[in-house]
Amino acid sequence: MGKITDMTETHNWSGQKLVSIEHMLFEAPRTKHFMTGSEVLKEAVKRATVDASVSYPITPQSEAAHLIGELWAEGYVGVYFRGENEFGVMSEVAGCSMAGARTVTTTSGPGTLRAMENFAMWSGTRAPMQLCLMARGINSPLTIQPDNLEVQYLLETGCMIWYAENVQELFDMSLAAFTVAEQPDVHVPIITAVDGFFVSHTREAVELPADDIALKPYNPYAAPLPPIDSEMPPGRFLRDPFVMKSNYISYATHASWQWEIRSAVERSKPYARKLLNGLVHVTGNEDAEIAFVTCGTASNQAKEGQRELEKLGIKSKVLKLRTIRPFPEEELIKELEGVKHVIVPEFNVVGWLANEVKAKLYGKVDVNIHAGPRVAGGMSLPAEAIIQEVQEVLNAAKGA
Amino acid sequence: MSLDIYKINPEFRDIMPKEIIDLEENATWAQNQDKPRGIKELPQTKELIEEHSLCAGCPEAATLRYVLSALPKPEETVIVNSTGCTSLMFPHIALHTVHSLFGNQNSVASGIKRVLEWRFPDKQKDVVVLAGDGATVDIGLDYTLQSFFRQEKITTICFDNEVYANTGGQESGMTAKGQVFKMAPTGKKFEKVPMWELAKTSGCHYSVNMTGSAPKAVAKAVREAILVAREIGPTFLNIYTPCILEIGLSANEGLGEMKAGDKHRFEFYRHVSPEAEEYLKKCKEEGLL
């Protein structure tokens, strides 16, 4: 079993050669594999010099959590155990992160809601851990199906939220996520979301670098506040202080603190642009008047729809948002030049992404925003349903 | 070296306030000391807590002073807190401390302890949880007990004031049966939770129920509990620190209330597992106690 003291300037405790994130993502040679999202998350964690992870069973993230446990048993991950429930787990990883560990955990749906209080605490205490969220529906009634309503609840927690479309993106994104979250001027938690099952349990081709390289370790002393380890001044340090019931200006402190968290999320943009190759990915006809604005699996379905629409002589493009927090407003506005109809297909009943798009574009772009088609409860969103709704939107526009 | 984080650079010594200079020069750090730290040093030395805003005469505030005076190695100790009256004191402790949420203190402490063991395999870092009875026994019971089940090497200290004091005096699980408090307007209907017994059953190697009336006894229990947690497993202290405000006592009556408690409701309870007993014997021989 590796010990942290086995780490050298060039190699981590499991003997992997330390490389830059740029080398890992863009330069290291890759070979093709065929695997699920759960399996690929293991591959990412294996190459990330991860100090700590805490797990708890909930479908569909359990397999990914088991596999991180295997990495611990094999000596790649320093600390790993099963917590008592998601509220406990999210507090345990908070402890890990605050004590200076590169930390990762996973959850889904009801687990997310159970743990909810923690997420705002995470960002408030500037703990840069990664939560891989494998989205699943929320009770009641009980469901285990893919449905990403839970992301709506996470939008204002102060955590960054990135969204991966497929197995390949999950791999690349979760590695980039550690790096961006740990930047000293960012240093807030990051939620890398995928749609559960659609990514976690879907097996597809993926290109991976060799597993004898790994990211450089996290440096908790290059951080916006001291780690909780009694090794960095000030010796008197509470993370984070209780500013109520005081005769000083606690409201200004709290306001400034909250703005600082939002500023930190905003500061992640240049790093994310570089490591994700842009915050918005475009496929389809550049000059189309119809644009799908999507994230996650809805991007897949929209691409399928775009291809079928093209066969029918209807031009469209898919604007896939890779980050939701920060919201890539500038990029989106640029890509919507010349677009008349925005279609926002989603896998949840409320249409939170459509609401986001409307709020962010209000008064800035002259475009018809159609909030749909939406499916919920784990239903599929076949291209056929997308095509039908696009045609209805176009017909309505003609009629008007 | 952890103690270096208190050492003031000479260039700035003239602009630093006295409390900070005192902390460096006159606090009892364990390093460079032959004898264990203890309560007897309180009058002459710089304490690890500054002025805070608890009620005058609050037994909890006094007990915290005893606890801090007894930490075996404060410069290597991390304290995890929770929400409540206690959280008004925590920012003023001269150590690395965490307040995160109400009730999750043992979970946060578990994460910190495991990572400190991972990051500093050659150092001994103590993790101590300080929280009230609402945090420990009601909202956080699951996390408290689960950390015992998992045999986390942390010490949990519950300041048991038998009430939610910070929110205005509501019944807690630790309130005595029959007591009238807010949310129990006709009196509490069930018995006080025997948390020290639960701690024993749940795997604590050292579990104590006591009051904060005798500083030396508190200091001894704190020291023993932390030493056992270092080497053997989880330890628990329940210390009665009455809320004088909510039970209608004046600032100078807290001690009397605790002394009365010593005689019946809080008669000294002490469970020590055989492994812990043996270890404590060894500590005594080595002069750690």
Place this chain on the structure above:
Amino acid sequence: MAKDSIKIRMPALGGQGAVTAAHIAATAADTEGYYAVSNPFFGAEKRMAPSESYARIGTVPIYDRGEVIYPDIVMIYHPQVITMGKSYTMPFYAGVKENGLIIINSERDLLTAHDKKILDDLNVKVLTKDFTEFAIQEAGTELATNMAMLGSLFGALGTISKPAIEEGIKDRFLKKYTASGGTATLDSVIEKKFKKKMDLIQKNLDTASAAFDLTAEWADQVGLEQILEAPKK
């Protein structure tokens, strides 16, 4: 006209290995040079309860995810899917596309005259055969039913070769594989029956191969047109 991508729906009962079959189908297609994706139906499957899996294969990138609503091919692993409605879609061929294919594992014809009319109108060919019995004959165990069904699928498609299928099967049984608890247990049961892993793989390969030949012959007889384009190598 052969299609650039097809979607395959596999309704089965828990324990029959439909998830494994979809995985092998996609791996084999990937080996052959196709784009391919497989996934299970996302449920808490228990033994003998409805279980479903999907494979998508194409010469163009596969974007579509999740349950297959409009399949080109439907593979019924157990008669109870039809007779007892142990299926997520009713009728079992709901959404099937024109010029498609249905493979049913049953010792007798389970289609009503009404079903036949609908499928005929869509030019959907139906192969009904007792692949469980076939598996018992070929491999000595009904647990190889999924291999027989797989062989049959590839025999009907004709563009994925036996070596690719072999690769898919070996990939599934020789690599460390992430499976849910139940599947992991079933794996060990299968292993005990066959004593040796290589023996298991050979029996599986033989079963798939025999079903491949049988179905290819059937396809010729009924004039099944090529469903999927050959891979662009």
Place this chain on the structure above:
Amino acid sequence: MANQGPAYYSPYPVATYEGVITPPEGKALLLTDVVDEEVAMREAAKQMLTNENATIFPGPQVLYGWNEEAKEKATLIKEIAEVLNAKMIPMYDYRPKYPKIDPEVEINPNHPNLTIWHNNIKAAIFVGVHCHYANVALKIVRSETDCYTIAICGLSGHEDAMATLRDQHTHELKRFIEIAKEVKAELGK
């Protein structure tokens, strides 16, 4: 409320709200402009030398001798104070102090404005303060005072300061001292 800053009593005392973020590596930030480090150093020195009651707020990372760099920086910061004719008021920790701070001799990130108001400080350098607390403080200062703020940061800098220098280690501090001496000579101070 004393003198108000450029953002006045703003509910949005936040530079990122206006699209300004930390400068890229190798650069500095002056208000909203990304500039060369030397340009920002000159401006910082000028502001400190020409504004009333210029003060340096050293934070825990340089106040305590916890590593060699901290010890070296302490010497250099003391020299900077001398060159810039600046006072020093320490931000020795980050707690919300009870019952109140003494604004004459200390500054606290939770209410930095109290110290700035009390001492009528019109230009200040934050150095050795952890970024989060510097940012919490700088937003309050930006909103509630007219103090010109300068951040000398060992990491990525602070867009809420009016001038920010990033990746500042002993080599950079020495360079700043040289530039400050030049500016001082130019100004005849």
